[in-house]
Amino acid sequence: MMRLVYEASSALEAHMILNLLEQADLSGRIDGEYLQGGAGELQVGGVVRVMVEEEDYVVAREIIQEWDKHQSERFSHAKGGSSSESGYSWGSGLVGFICGVIFLSIFDNTAIVKQGVDYNNDGSLDEQHFTENGAVTRTEYDRNLDGRVDKRFHFERSGRLISSESDEDFNGSFETLTDFEHDQKVRSESDTVGDGIKDLQMEYRHGVLTKTRLFSPDTGKPIKVQYFDGFRLVKAEFDSDGDGHFDTLYQYDKNGEVSGTSHFTAY
Known part of the structure; x- marks a missing residue:
């Protein structure tokens, strides 16, 4: 029988805790991981839970409490602008895990912490969260596990998500900004x-795609505009002759097939 041993604020934290327990030869699982949003944050009301076997609960709680204690002490030092973090002792039971996941550096008296998860166990972090004085400022992902970051999210100090950049074709260039x-x-x-x-x-409206515009590389003017209702493409306008003016309208049915075509005087 599995028992709840830890409620995490994100899947990242849950994986860290599970990894910590596995270092002590304890087995467990993560529940609720897929309730999180695209940037790794939990949706409202979502909880990621770390579960362990009933017989391992007491030992697991002791390990987590010790980890929490060291986390609190570390951030307490960082908040005070101390430069002693590089020599901080985590205890023999935590060094193997922490060294592979977290490092702390000081720049202009600001504590910068990097946390991450190595999903394919190749020694390279595939998900990385960067925090300054406890606040997430950036997250990075290697979605195709090729060893290169291909998506970044940027946050304000308040924790508000403000922008992202991504390499959607995985060619090493961040071609998409959001x-x-x-x-x-x-x-x-x-x-x-x-x-x-x-x-x-x-x-986008409420995070859902509503319109796309494709521009001519020669004139810089739009040559196609598509309109969406939910997941469905409902209509599109085209500049068929490349003169910089729309002249063709396509209507689409619920299956995405063209249901009507009309031509009109360019505008």
């Missing part, structure tokens, strides 16, 4: 051909 308001996407722009020009724009 702005957020209230932790939801509002607009994105991408360089789809790798010429340094953002030729695709996307608009």
Whole structure:
């Protein structure tokens, strides 16, 4: 029978705790991990739980309490601007885990902490969270596990998500930039051909895609605009002759098939 031993604030923290327990040869699992949002944060009301076998509960709690104690002491030192963190002793039971996951450095008297998860156990962190004095400022992901970061999220000191940059074709170039308001996407722009020009724009409402614009690399004017209702493409406007004016309208049915076409005087 499994028993709740720890409620984490994110999947990242839950994996850290589970890894810590595994260092002591305790087995467990994570529940609720997939309730989190795209940036790694929990949705409202979501909880990520670390579960262990009933017979391992007492030992697991002792390990976690010791870890919590050292975490509190570390951030207490960091808040005071101390430069002694590099020589901080974590205790023999924690060194193996902490050294692989967390390092602390001081810059302009600000504590910068990096935490992460190595999902494929290749020695390289595939998910990294950077905090300053306890507040997350940036998260980075290697989504295809090739050893290179391909998505970053940026946060204000208050914890508010403000922007992201991503390499959607995994070629090493961050071609897509996204702005957020209230932790939801509002607009994105991408360089789809790798010429340094953002030729695709996307608009969102309540985090849901509503419109895309594709621009001509020659004129810089839009050549196609698509309109969405939820997940469904409902209509699109085209500039069929490249003169910088829309002249064709396509309507789409619920299956995404063209249901109607009309031509009109360019505007």
